Amino acid sequence: MATTTFGKPLPAELRQAQEQLEHYARQYGLDFFPTIFELVDYDQMNAIAAYGGFPKRYPHWRFGMEYERLSKSYRYGLHKIYEMVINNDPCYAYLLQSNTFTDHKMVMAHVFGHCDFFKNNEWFRHTNRKMMDEMANHGNRIRRYMDRFGVEEVETFIDACLSIENLIDIHSPFIKRRSDPAPRPQSATEEEEPPPQPGRFQAKSYMEPYINPPEVLRAEQERLRQKHTEERFPEKPQRDVMLFLLEHAPLKAWQLDVLAIIREEAYYFAPQAQTKIMNEGWATYWHTTIMTRHGLTPEEVISYADHTAGTLASSPGRLNPYKLGLELFRDIEDRWNRGRFGPEYEACDDWEARRNWNTEAGLGRQKIFEVRRIHNDITFIDEFLTPEFVHEHKLFAFRYNEDTHFYEIESREFKKVKKRLLFQLTNLGRPVIEVVDGNFKNRGELFLEHQYNGVPLDLKGAQDTLVNLHKLWKRPVHIQTVVDDRLCVLSYDGSEHRMNKGKQKIPKESDEWE
Amino acid sequence: MKPVNWERLPPVRKTYRVRLGFMQTVVEADNEAEAIRLARKALATELPRHWDMIYQALPERFEVVVLESTSRAG
Numbered sequence: 001m002a003t004t005t006f007g008k009p010l011p012a013e014l015r016q017a018q019e020q021l022e023h024y025a026r027q028y029g030l031d032f033f034p035t036i037f038e039l040v041d042y043d044q045m046n047a048i049a050a051y052g053g054f055p056k057r058y059p060h061w062r063f064g065m066e067y068e069r070l071s072k073s074y075r076y077g078l079h080k081i082y083e084m085v086i087n088n089d090p091c092y093a094y095l096l097q098s099n100t101f102t103d104h105k106m107v108m109a110h111v112f113g114h115c116d117f118f119k120n121n122e123w124f125r126h127t128n129r130k131m132m133d134e135m136a137n138h139g140n141r142i143r144r145y146m147d148r149f150g151v152e153e154v155e156t157f158i159d160a161c162l163s164i165e166n167l168i169d170i171h172s173p174f175i176k177r178r179s180d181p182a183p184r185p186q187s188a189t190e191e192e193e194p195p196p197q198p199g200r201f202q203a204k205s206y207m208e209p210y211i212n213p214p215e216v217l218r219a220e221q222e223r224l225r226q227k228h229t230e231e232r233f234p235e236k237p238q239r240d241v242m243l244f245l246l247e248h249a250p251l252k253a254w255q256l257d258v259l260a261i262i263r264e265e266a267y268y269f270a271p272q273a274q275t276k277i278m279n280e281g282w283a284t285y286w287h288t289t290i291m292t293r294h295g296l297t298p299e300e301v302i303s304y305a306d307h308t309a310g311t312l313a314s315s316p317g318r319l320n321p322y323k324l325g326l327e328l329f330r331d332i333e334d335r336w337n338r339g340r341f342g343p344e345y346e347a348c349d350d351w352e353a354r355r356n357w358n359t360e361a362g363l364g365r366q367k368i369f370e371v372r373r374i375h376n377d378i379t380f381i382d383e384f385l386t387p388e389f390v391h392e393h394k395l396f397a398f399r400y401n402e403d404t405h406f407y408e409i410e411s412r413e414f415k416k417v418k419k420r421l422l423f424q425l426t427n428l429g430r431p432v433i434e435v436v437d438g439n440f441k442n443r444g445e446l447f448l449e450h451q452y453n454g455v456p457l458d459l460k461g462a463q464d465t466l467v468n469l470h471k472l473w474k475r476p477v478h479i480q481t482v483v484d485d486r487l488c489v490l491s492y493d494g495s496e497h498r499m500n501k502g503k504q505k506i507p508k509e510s511d512e513w514e
Numbered sequence: 515m516k517p518v519n520w521e522r523l524p525p526v527r528k529t530y531r532v533r534l535g536f537m538q539t540v541v542e543a544d545n546e547a548e549a550i551r552l553a554r555k556a557l558a559t560e561l562p563r564h565w566d567m568i569y570q571a572l573p574e575r576f577e578v579v580v581l582e583s584t585s586r587a588g
Contacts, residue, residue, distance in 0.1 A: 334565070
């Protein structure tokens with residue numbers, strides 16, 4: 001059995017509550033790794049939260065900055081972290097010491113929902129279940145590099161890596177996009193590929209000029225060289241920019257190791273961002289179910305209801321993942337319980353008949369377990385958001401009005417609302433950027449392309465990222481994007497930024513959507 | 515006048531009040547078993563979050579009271 005990290009183990013009263021709630025959770029079919037709860041005070045909680053949930057990580061200034069922000073925010077009463085749970089085997093969960101007993105029970109039931117989700121959702125299948133140890137190892141490796149090469153140098157390099165940490169391919173663990181890469185040579189400059197040679201016929205030396213005429217060989221060599229330079233590198237656009245740099249950037253061994261560490265951690269955290277709505281919805285579904293049926297005493301009801309209402313509060317223009325996820329899971333359960341699915345139901349266009357539809361199918365619980373296994377936020381919303389749900393929960397598309405300085409309802413139309421929601425979630429709301437050429441202009445320059453979807457890049461951010469990318473690639477870097485509806489290439493050559501704007505206008509994306 | 519054949523008439527439907535814990539509903543049914551079946555359906559629709567509990571509850575957990583005879587079905 002693993003031991004605690006640095007918080008206090010639970011007192012007997014809470015340990016008993018944990019056993020009871022775990023028993024109920026397992027009775028309902030939740031399946032999770034052993035879960036270790038620890039009590040921490042608010043300061044420790046802020047420290048752990050600043051480290052992304054892991055008590056031991058590599059040293060970096062941004063964790064300190066985040067800790068300061070959280071501490072100040074807590075002191076001013078702007079936020080309070082009830083719990084923290086880590087996807088690991090065993091799962092670690094931190095409870096805030098100052099919480100009431102009711103809160104502790106609610107948090108425990110909530111945590112069991114998260115732990116079940118981590119273990120069973122397909123998008124988490126590839127995550128490292130020993131990440132607690134792995135993160136500590138990463139910390140040791142980076143500390144060793146800091147001792148050897150200096151804190152400043154290593155930290156500056158980490159800054160450069162972090163600025164591109166979202167340029168990964170979040171679907172790559174599930175899709176084989178290419179054959180396995182060849183092992184990387186020691187250094188990009190040490191082992192150059194030999195230039196292509198033309199084929200020669202066998203001939204005795206006195207016949208050589210006649211059988212293999214030098215001018216023909218030269219012409220053939222030139223043709224092959226031309227063909228070689230025209231070959232694309234990479235063969236197809238590569239979305240995992242970090243991997244491309246790992247394989248091809250001229251970096252030292254320690255730098256490659258640091259880059260690999262940052263990339264591994266980025267992949268570990270990616271499924272949590274991909275399933276935020278589902279994961280929180282699932283955990284809230286189970287804490288409300290377990291608490292209202294088994295976990296509450298009469299005097300605890302008000303406190304429980306108050307805190308749960310606070311968590312589920314939503315306001316116009318703000319998407320509350322807890323609320324949306326919970327209500328969608330409940331809606332799916334209700335629909336599958338009443339048989340409100342399938343071609344017959346879909347074909348029914350009588351609103352009243354649809355509302356009262358009930359075939360007593362009773363498949364709700366089974367269905368939500370299936371949904372939690374295979375979906376992520378995008379597929380979850382794409383598949384299960386219905387016009388009835390949007391209508392009932394007053395989901396609208398909002399837009400900021402520059403004149404009034406208020407968010408206003410832009411549309412109540414189902415298709416627009418759904419499109420807006422899916423758009424926010426695509427690629428975690430980040431721009432899609434790919435490496436299209438690692439040998440741009442045959443000068444070893446790096447050329448990236450932004451897949452423009454109507455949202456322009458933040459130019460200042462893009463320029464800063466190019467500077468960091470240049471630190472890694474060590475040659476000029478470019479990115480093609482769209483600025484003011486025109487194709488545009490932003491470049492950085494190590495000393496100055498340039499922007500080449502095309503003349504042709506890019507047609508605006510239509511609002512029509514099927 | 516043609517005599518009424520009582521045996522060929524459908525049974526008299528009764529009104530039942532069915533209670534499960536704190537929840538109750540009133541249904542029209544031919545017998546207690548049907549009343550429980552209809553009550554499960556009505557209560558589960560009214561309280562979708564307790565669907566599983568309502569359908570898993572044993573018939574003995576339902577408290578069924580006849581209110582009055584209403585009409586002949588059919």
